Amino acid sequence: MTTKTKSKTTESVVLKDYESVIIFTPVLNDEQLKDAVAKYRKLITEDGGELVHEENWGLTKLAYPMQKKSTGFYILFEYRSKPDFISKFELAFRRDERIMRYLTVSLDKHAVIYNQRKRNGEFNQGKKDQKQEGAK
Amino acid sequence: MKKKSNATPAMVFNTMPEAPQKKKFCRFKKNGIKYLDYKDANFLLKFVNDQGKVLPRRLTGTSLKYQRKVAQAIKRARHIAVLPFTGDSLK
Numbered sequence: 262m263t264t265k266t267k268s269k270t271t272e273s274v275v276l277k278d279y280e281s282v283i284i285f286t287p288v289l290n291d292e293q294l295k296d297a298v299a300k301y302r303k304l305i306t307e308d309g310g311e312l313v314h315e316e317n318w319g320l321t322k323l324a325y326p327m328q329k330k331s332t333g334f335y336i337l338f339e340y341r342s343k344p345d346f347i348s349k350f351e352l353a354f355r356r357d358e359r360i361m362r363y364l365t366v367s368l369d370k371h372a373v374i375y376n377q378r379k380r381n382g383e384f385n386q387g388k389k390d391q392k393q394e395g396a397k
Numbered sequence: 398m399k400k401k402s403n404a405t406p407a408m409v410f411n412t413m414p415e416a417p418q419k420k421k422f423c424r425f426k427k428n429g430i431k432y433l434d435y436k437d438a439n440f441l442l443k444f445v446n447d448q449g450k451v452l453p454r455r456l457t458g459t460s461l462k463y464q465r466k467v468a469q470a471i472k473r474a475r476h477i478a479v480l481p482f483t484g485d486s487l488k
Binding site: 282284323324325333337362364366369371372374375379 | 438
């Protein structure tokens with residue numbers, strides 16, 4: 262009985278919201294990048310997480326040189342996963358030479374709402390206008 | 398020297414109201430903004446000076462609660478090279 266309930270609780274671990282920005286080296290070609298992204302997408306879903314959103318910023322200019330490179334491919338994953346998945350995920354980042362840098366952030370409820378609204382295209386113009394008006 | 402000290406606040410943060418006696422306000426509380434996106438470089442640029450340093454609350458009027466979030470967001474943005482650590486003329 263106890264073992265059963267235990268396994269039940271471990272199965273229904275609460276998923277938390279996270280967001281990872283990954284910067285790949287600009288040396289990769291399209292296909293290599295696609296492969297790399299697919300690998301991490303698979304990692305998330307394999308471990309019982311769910312991918313909420315994925316964004317590709319393309320080849321973006323860096324604000325400062327990193328590993329003697331001035332551009333990078335930015336990939337953004339927003340996902341829900343078990344908390345102990347993050348250490349595995351980041352370990353994979355560190356082992357991957359194609360990745361120049363990464364940042365994983367846990368999202369609070371406001372951030373989740375913000376990201377949802379951003380995806381629906383509710384701000385950008387509306388929000389910026391508001392702010393400028395507020396500043397005036 | 399006097400002239401300079403008068404001119405700097407407006408120059409450093411030119412989106413603030415010009416009149417010095419006008420009361421400052423926290424833009425986050427006023428506009429009901431609860432989350433600061435570290436990926437939004439244009440917005441974060443309002444909280445750094447042209448060297449890329451974080452502006453103090455006394456110039457921006459941000460409340461302490463949101464100043465902490467501003468600082469955190471700027472540091473995250475720097476890490477992913479969305480904002481520079483240093484720069485000469487960001488604006």
